Amino acid sequence: MSEYGIILQFLSWTLIAGGTFFVVIGAIGTLRFPDFWPRLHAASITESGGVILLLAGLCLHAGWTLVMLKLIFIGVFLLITGPTSTHAIANAALVSGLRPKSQSVAPNKADDESS
Helix, strand or coil, rough: CCHCCCCCHHHHHHHHHHHHHHHHHHHHHHHHHHCCCHHHHHHHHHHHHHHHHHHHEEEEECCCCCCCHHHHHHHHHHHHHHHHHHHHHHHHHHHHHCCCCCCCCCCCCCHHCCC
């Protein structure tokens, strides 16, 4: 195997491992977060980040073939539909009355001193 091939294999497996890492961390986050909104965020980040890295690694591994073209089409499809579906789910939840929990913010000391 040539030096170029070794570097290409290393880069493709690095991208695949990185994508797998993001997908696994996102799945754990989806299971562990307490309510709907953080879980939706974890799922959308996982889909966007992890799947893109996985597909990029698979494209490098496939080389210049028809498989690479199909993987690029799949990636473009996921880039368009992923954020759109996440937005639609979030909008439907908001319209149905599921509101994010408001966090109480501690007053700033500078605000207390100016009063």
